[in-house]
Amino acid sequence: MSALNLYDTKSRVIAPFKPLKKGEVGIYLCGATVQAPPHIGHIRSGVNFDILRRWLITSGFNVTFVRNVTDIDDKILHKAVHEEIPWWQVAMKYERAFTDAYNVLNVLPPTYEPRATGHITQMIELMQKLIENGSAYAPGNGDVYLEVRKLKEYLTLSNQKLDDLQSSEDADSTFKKDPKDFALWKAAKKGDPAWPTPWGAGRPGWHLECSAMAHAYLGEAFDIHGGGLDLIFPHHENEISQSNAAGYKFANTWMHNAWVTTSGEKMSKSLGNSLQVVEILKKVRGIELRWYLGSAHYRSMLEFSFEALNESATAFKRIEAFLSRAESVIGKEIEIVIADEFANAMNDDLAVPQGLAFIAESMRIGNSAGDDKKVLAKTAGEIRGALSILGCDPKDTAFAKDKSNDAAMDGLIKLALAQREAARERKDFKAADEIRDQIASLGITVEDTTNGPRWSY
Numbered sequence: 001m002s003a004l005n006l007y008d009t010k011s012r013v014i015a016p017f018k019p020l021k022k023g024e025v026g027i028y029l030c031g032a033t034v035q036a037p038p039h040i041g042h043i044r045s046g047v048n049f050d051i052l053r054r055w056l057i058t059s060g061f062n063v064t065f066v067r068n069v070t071d072i073d074d075k076i077l078h079k080a081v082h083e084e085i086p087w088w089q090v091a092m093k094y095e096r097a098f099t100d101a102y103n104v105l106n107v108l109p110p111t112y113e114p115r116a117t118g119h120i121t122q123m124i125e126l127m128q129k130l131i132e133n134g135s136a137y138a139p140g141n142g143d144v145y146l147e148v149r150k151l152k153e154y155l156t157l158s159n160q161k162l163d164d165l166q167s168s169e170d171a172d173s174t175f176k177k178d179p180k181d182f183a184l185w186k187a188a189k190k191g192d193p194a195w196p197t198p199w200g201a202g203r204p205g206w207h208l209e210c211s212a213m214a215h216a217y218l219g220e221a222f223d224i225h226g227g228g229l230d231l232i233f234p235h236h237e238n239e240i241s242q243s244n245a246a247g248y249k250f251a252n253t254w255m256h257n258a259w260v261t262t263s264g265e266k267m268s269k270s271l272g273n274s275l276q277v278v279e280i281l282k283k284v285r286g287i288e289l290r291w292y293l294g295s296a297h298y299r300s301m302l303e304f305s306f307e308a309l310n311e312s313a314t315a316f317k318r319i320e321a322f323l324s325r326a327e328s329v330i331g332k333e334i335e336i337v338i339a340d341e342f343a344n345a346m347n348d349d350l351a352v353p354q355g356l357a358f359i360a361e362s363m364r365i366g367n368s369a370g371d372d373k374k375v376l377a378k379t380a381g382e383i384r385g386a387l388s389i390l391g392c393d394p395k396d397t398a399f400a401k402d403k404s405n406d407a408a409m410d411g412l413i414k415l416a417l418a419q420r421e422a423a424r425e426r427k428d429f430k431a432a433d434e435i436r437d438q439i440a441s442l443g444i445t446v447e448d449t450t451n452g453p454r455w456s457y
Helices: 040-058 074-083 087-104 116-132 206-218 229-245 286-293 306-330 340-347 352-368 373-389 397-425 429-440
Strands: 005-008 013-016 024-029 062-067 144-146 182-187 202-204 221-228 250-257 260-262 445-449 452-456
Touching: 005 250, 024 040, 024 206, 040 062, 040 087, 040 221, 040 250, 040 260, 040 286, 040 373, 062 206, 074 087, 116 144, 116 182, 116 202, 116 206, 116 229, 144 229, 182 206, 182 229, 202 206, 206 221, 206 229, 206 250, 221 229, 229 250, 286 306, 286 397, 306 352, 306 373, 340 352, 340 373, 352 373, 397 429, 397 452, 429 445
Parallel strands: 024 062, 024 221, 221 250
Antiparallel strands: 005 013, 144 182, 182 202, 445 452
16 A cells, blocks of 8 residues: 655645654644635535545544634624624624534534634734744734745745735735735724734734644644635735744645636635535535535536536435445445555545545446355445545434435335335236336336345435
8 A cells, every 4th residue: 555645735746745743643724714604615625624634544643633713804794794793693603504514514523623713812922923023013003014025935835926916905005014014913993893912902814813823733833734725825825924934834734625616717606605505405415415525636626517416416326325235235234444446546645536436446346246245245345445534434423314314215115115016916017117117207216136126316
């Protein structure tokens, strides 16, 4: 079995992953700005990095996984005005919506999930350090800025040139030494929430929170920092700059997932309502949506369409049907096995598409084996092992609601099949055929076996 190799956005190469501390991995993932319900573009990042986490755990690492919540932000304040409720109520409402979405898609809860507003003390300490060493300045109006032209490694993640950038619009440029300096802290505006600091009351800039919280939970250096492609600039660039300026090595490897796209473009706000997780779950099960979102390589764009989603869901139902048949023939629960071929795919920068090809080939072999228990046990075990890494094991308790629905469906279909068998026994073949056709119209296939009829999606 090969060693784990991961793509580093900063170096632009796939290289062997070497944790800073043997057997331990620290990961910081930029989480949600909780100002609206989650859509699938938001949640893809959670699924992609959950697959990474699961694979690291399976590979023997003890993983500390930190995913923050940005619960104070301009967008949250604007939404509070629009919804006519307090800003903190907006944040709490949509944080819970994100948590519900993560849970229904079987995304493991983070080791720590810090909120920005709970770490103001750490942010003040970081700003104090940056001001004292000359990297940041407080012009006297309550703002605090990082002086970007003093930073040797600024823009090394996105490979841009400072003079080519537009001026930062995160605060009033009147008080900046350079228009491209960015705000660590924003002075209080009338009616907005504010926290006291030595430089005046206000609230944190977006970038400051992640540097402070990553340092608080993972230390001055940690293994992996993750997020979406759209965070490379300015968010992650600014995280690096303020952390490095404080003397922290910060993240050793940078990983970024690509977007969910529609018509070749990043998912537009106009489609947001129809593509909210809660809306899509009216069309497919949680396990099927997870399977779809995790099916593309994390660095590849995922072009969304309902047609593709339905095709993906149908393909997953075939996998479930195979596992169900295999378990029925074997006569006991299938044991999870991680095959070397699947492991090699995951070790190649989480090459999930190759992993899916392995699952398809294992199904082909298993289906060709008839009722050969040995072959079925091997192929089904390896498929279930792959699904456990992808977070799509049908036996996972996270999908208990899905399974309860399946149990109800199973009971109804078995009742119909019993009626069909009764019709056949009394030689009423017309009625038997009509029952079978009605079942087939629901998208359900009936297979007559030596052990009686068996159904599948």
